[in-house]
Amino acid sequence: MxxxxSTTIRATFETRAAADLAVEHLVQQHGIVRADIFVQSTSDSNTVGSTPSGGDLSHREGSRQDGALNGEIELSVEIASVIIADVQRSLGEAGAIRVSGR
Known part of the structure; x- marks a missing residue:
């Protein structure tokens, strides 16, 4: 509720790494309690995002195939209305492909 x-902000990311970076921005730059930030798949399937990143990228032995690329990652958090613009900017800098508030 x-x-x-306050308002709930939702941001969508192509990778779990970008969503994790956004969480760190929210905690460190805006003082949001980590337990109040929710990260989940946008689909019913387990996923690390819709595109490979980090450990999912190719390495010496070849490309990893074990990262579940079954959809995007959604982050949601309730924030004070007065920091909406700052939070939206932070989410964009972390790699959000979509940000919405309600």
Whole structure:
């Protein structure tokens, strides 16, 4: 439930690494409690995102195939309405492909 004077922000990422970076931005730059930030798949399937990154990229022995690329990652968090623009900017800098508020 959204408290008065606050809003829920949702951001979508192509990789789990980008979503994790966004969590760090929210915690370190905006003082949001980590337990109040929710990260999940946008589909019903387990996924690390829709594109490979980090450990999913090719390495010396070849390309890894074990990362479940079954859809995008969604981050949601309830924030004070006065920091919406700053949070949206941070999410974009972390790699969000879509950001919305309600």
């Amino acid at each position: 959204v408290k008065e004077g």
